Amino acid sequence: MGHDHPQYIGHTKTYVVIWLLLLGLTGITITVAGMHLGAFSMLASLLIASIKASLVLWFFMHLKYEEKLFKYMFLIPVATLTVVIALTFSDIWYR
Amino acid sequence: MKHRDYIGAKLGMWLFLFTEILLFGGLFLLYAVYRSVYSREFHLAALGLSTTLGAINTIVLLTSSLTMALSIAVLRQGNKNASIACQAITIVLGLAFLVNKYFEWSGHIHEGIYPDSPALLSRSHGEILFYGLYYVMTGLHGIHVIIGMVAIAIMASLTYRGAVSAENFNKLENTGLYWHLVDVIWIYLFPLFYLIT
Amino acid sequence: MDNNFYNTPGNYPGMFGWIFSTDHKRIGLLYLGSIFTFFLCGMTLGLAMRLELIAPGTHFVTAQTYNALFTVHGVIMIFLFIIPGIPATLGNFMLPLQLGARDVAFPRLNLMSWWFYIAGAAIVLFSLFSGGGPPDTGWTFYVPYSVRSGTNVSVAVFGVFLLGISSTLTGLNFITTIHRLRAPGMTWFRMPLFVWSLYATAWVQLLATPVIAITLLLLIVERSFGVGFFDPAKGGDPIMFEHLFWIYSHPAVYIMILPAMGAVTEIIPVFSRRVIYGYKAIAFSSLAIALFGYLVWGHHMFTSGMSDESRMIFSLLTFLVAVPSGIKIFNWLASMYKGSIQLDSPMLFTLSFIFLFSIGGLTGLVQGALATNVHVHGTYFIVAHFHYVMFGGTVFAFFAALHYWYPKMFGRMMNEKLARVYWSFLFIGFNTLYFPMFVLGWQGMPRRYYDYLPKYHTGHLISTIGSWVLATGVLLMFFNFFRSLSRGKQAGDNPWGGATLEWQTSSPPPAENFEKIPEVTKGPYTFR
Numbered sequence A: 001m002g003h004d005h006p007q008y009i010g011h012t013k014t015y016v017v018i019w020l021l022l023l024g025l026t027g028i029t030i031t032v033a034g035m036h037l038g039a040f041s042m043l044a045s046l047l048i049a050s051i052k053a054s055l056v057l058w059f060f061m062h063l064k065y066e067e068k069l070f071k072y073m074f075l076i077p078v079a080t081l082t083v084v085i086a087l088t089f090s091d092i093w094y095r
Numbered sequence B: 001m002k003h004r005d006y007i008g009a010k011l012g013m014w015l016f017l018f019t020e021i022l023l024f025g026g027l028f029l030l031y032a033v034y035r036s037v038y039s040r041e042f043h044l045a046a047l048g049l050s051t052t053l054g055a056i057n058t059i060v061l062l063t064s065s066l067t068m069a070l071s072i073a074v075l076r077q078g079n080k081n082a083s084i085a086c087q088a089i090t091i092v093l094g095l096a097f098l099v100n101k102y103f104e105w106s107g108h109i110h111e112g113i114y115p116d117s118p119a120l121l122s123r124s125h126g127e128i129l130f131y132g133l134y135y136v137m138t139g140l141h142g143i144h145v146i147i148g149m150v151a152i153a154i155m156a157s158l159t160y161r162g163a164v165s166a167e168n169f170n171k172l173e174n175t176g177l178y179w180h181l182v183d184v185i186w187i188y189l190f191p192l193f194y195l196i197t
Numbered sequence C: 001m002d003n004n005f006y007n008t009p010g011n012y013p014g015m016f017g018w019i020f021s022t023d024h025k026r027i028g029l030l031y032l033g034s035i036f037t038f039f040l041c042g043m044t045l046g047l048a049m050r051l052e053l054i055a056p057g058t059h060f061v062t063a064q065t066y067n068a069l070f071t072v073h074g075v076i077m078i079f080l081f082i083i084p085g086i087p088a089t090l091g092n093f094m095l096p097l098q099l100g101a102r103d104v105a106f107p108r109l110n111l112m113s114w115w116f117y118i119a120g121a122a123i124v125l126f127s128l129f130s131g132g133g134p135p136d137t138g139w140t141f142y143v144p145y146s147v148r149s150g151t152n153v154s155v156a157v158f159g160v161f162l163l164g165i166s167s168t169l170t171g172l173n174f175i176t177t178i179h180r181l182r183a184p185g186m187t188w189f190r191m192p193l194f195v196w197s198l199y200a201t202a203w204v205q206l207l208a209t210p211v212i213a214i215t216l217l218l219l220i221v222e223r224s225f226g227v228g229f230f231d232p233a234k235g236g237d238p239i240m241f242e243h244l245f246w247i248y249s250h251p252a253v254y255i256m257i258l259p260a261m262g263a264v265t266e267i268i269p270v271f272s273r274r275v276i277y278g279y280k281a282i283a284f285s286s287l288a289i290a291l292f293g294y295l296v297w298g299h300h301m302f303t304s305g306m307s308d309e310s311r312m313i314f315s316l317l318t319f320l321v322a323v324p325s326g327i328k329i330f331n332w333l334a335s336m337y338k339g340s341i342q343l344d345s346p347m348l349f350t351l352s353f354i355f356l357f358s359i360g361g362l363t364g365l366v367q368g369a370l371a372t373n374v375h376v377h378g379t380y381f382i383v384a385h386f387h388y389v390m391f392g393g394t395v396f397a398f399f400a401a402l403h404y405w406y407p408k409m410f411g412r413m414m415n416e417k418l419a420r421v422y423w424s425f426l427f428i429g430f431n432t433l434y435f436p437m438f439v440l441g442w443q444g445m446p447r448r449y450y451d452y453l454p455k456y457h458t459g460h461l462i463s464t465i466g467s468w469v470l471a472t473g474v475l476l477m478f479f480n481f482f483r484s485l486s487r488g489k490q491a492g493d494n495p496w497g498g499a500t501l502e503w504q505t506s507s508p509p510p511a512e513n514f515e516k517i518p519e520v521t522k523g524p525y526t527f528r
Helices: A012-034 A040-060 A068-092 B006-037 B039-046 B051-076 B080-110 B125-161 B170-194 C024-052 C063-082 C085-099 C107-129 C153-180 C193-225 C238-272 C279-295 C308-336 C345-368 C370-376 C380-410 C416-442 C454-487
Strands: none
Touching (some): A012 A040, A012 B051, A012 B170, A040 B051, A068 B006, A068 C193, A068 C238, A068 C279, A068 C308, B006 B039, B006 B125, B006 B170, B006 C193, B006 C238, B039 B125, B051 B080, B051 B170, B080 B125, B080 B170, B125 B170, B125 C193, C024 C063, C024 C085, C024 C454, C085 C107, C085 C193, C107 C153, C193 C238, C193 C279, C238 C279, C238 C308, C279 C308, C308 C345, C308 C370, C345 C370, C345 C380, C380 C416, C380 C454, C416 C454
């Protein structure tokens, strides 16, 4: 079907930069875990993990360069899981 | 009737990844519930895991994602051998991850901590569930790592034979997507099991 | 018609040209054959149950066997028949045709879906005759009994796991097909509404099935290793099993009903000779049902021990999910208003679908309200409700769609006179079998019991007689189906005067579906 690939832009440098960011964030999350944040500790670790995950999705998995369709579609399983967890907690937290 | 739909193939792979998110999602749901009910005991149990080993494994997988992404980039730039090298390194890093995991698991099993073991059952409920989730979630993740390594090995062979090339790389790209998702799942597993304070 | 996909040789000789075919039409027919075989198995089990229940006391089977009967009846009917149901059979056959495409997006994956289905079915059947014998836990496999039961739960559940993979892959295939393979000029809002329903269904198949997959895996792990997720002695919560189970199994019922509603939406305009009323409302209500379907699973668990807050939330959401279904019913009725109704067999089954599904749906509201739920949960009221929606709803629509698309698939017409005969057996038999169950349930008859108090005898007796009438209807229908293959009147390209693309090609279609891919310039229901 021919070339429906867009003109290729080299991403090699970007990948290395993102990798360094990811290593840095890993260091940060370990450090933050050592601090006494109480209830916020889990929130902080999930937040940092989500930033790392977003970097992998956006750059390594190319979501940044994909059509809008892919970007919107990715929200669907995330929303589904969020809603399912939230509704389950409406039971667990109020028993 | 042969035609190549590059975007369609990529769409199909993303849809498959969505199923993996929901598959692990069920386990994350269980984790969230039990951690909220047994937060102190989860913390206690987590002390039995080595943060160092967990961190090493995180770095190993993050690096393997880099080499995986590079393998596609260099292939598209025309460098077949560099691509195969990157794919090979990715597999080796995956193997390193599994070897690490093997040592972790054997360590616990040696101490008598495994599902339904007397030593584990003598501990608190939260600790029993923590280790149950630990084995099941890292176990399922490990199976996915193995599958990924096999898939990349097949891709390396196809790249060598020219069936995967700069013009025809979407199989490699899709394999990369799978591998990155395996990495993303670990990105969440690491703090949830190794960094509980 | 000589240039049709039956005559075109497959990649392999003879039978292998079918079971290794990547042609969506052949795969659809492979599913059709498999699914109807299992329907007959499941029906036989149902008849056996009804026979045991014809009068109080033990007659033909022990209590243990009865437990196995209702478990296997449920597993077969749900996982081997109705969930693959319309999407795997008619969806596979018609989707590419309705889109003006030559096949689905991933034909080889499609074949693999069927093989996963066969493997899963084989393993489920194997579990009946091996190890500790057929499972006796109910198709819902609730803990703790499913962990402790000596029967072959792990094997059966693994079979269901494989069936889940089949369903997930079909959903993946259909989503990609609908996004990528529409004919030139076919915008989203020029697609047939059957396609919209398959699209909504596919998303549910894709996202919900993995949750049952992990749930079943956890059950096997629990039986094998005693991890303790659902065991209170180890800190686990049995209600978490129910949550995980129903997070899939509720959306699953929308997998069952959405394609049925889609098929009905195809039939009504054609047999009323009028354009469908409210195309966008029907399209969006399909998506709304798929979406809301994820939010109501707790209504299966109102008496399990969940918090009051969650029960109120789930009850409210359950009432909301009825709204898009109601919208569809109003649209269907409006589509028929002032139309020229052709009461051929597809329309006859469609009209009975609307009637039976409405009864089922309305009784769902009785169950969705918390107070009345306490009274009817675990009784025959529930059994009646779900048979009205799944059988009176989905399966009657399936029958309607089979009669509608039979000429396209086989190039022949089914015998209309005979259809009217077995339709009456089916309709009368169905209501005689299931309506008394509403009354029995309300009076307190529990479900899954092999015996009962004498005061329930009359209801059960009527019900059992109904099962025989119904079964007669089913057998007559199968007879018509097979006889018409060789003796039916030759059908032309478009015997019903439909306006969707599948009717623009020959009956049966050629292997590549269309001589030339059509160009679409208007919506799918314009008859004038």
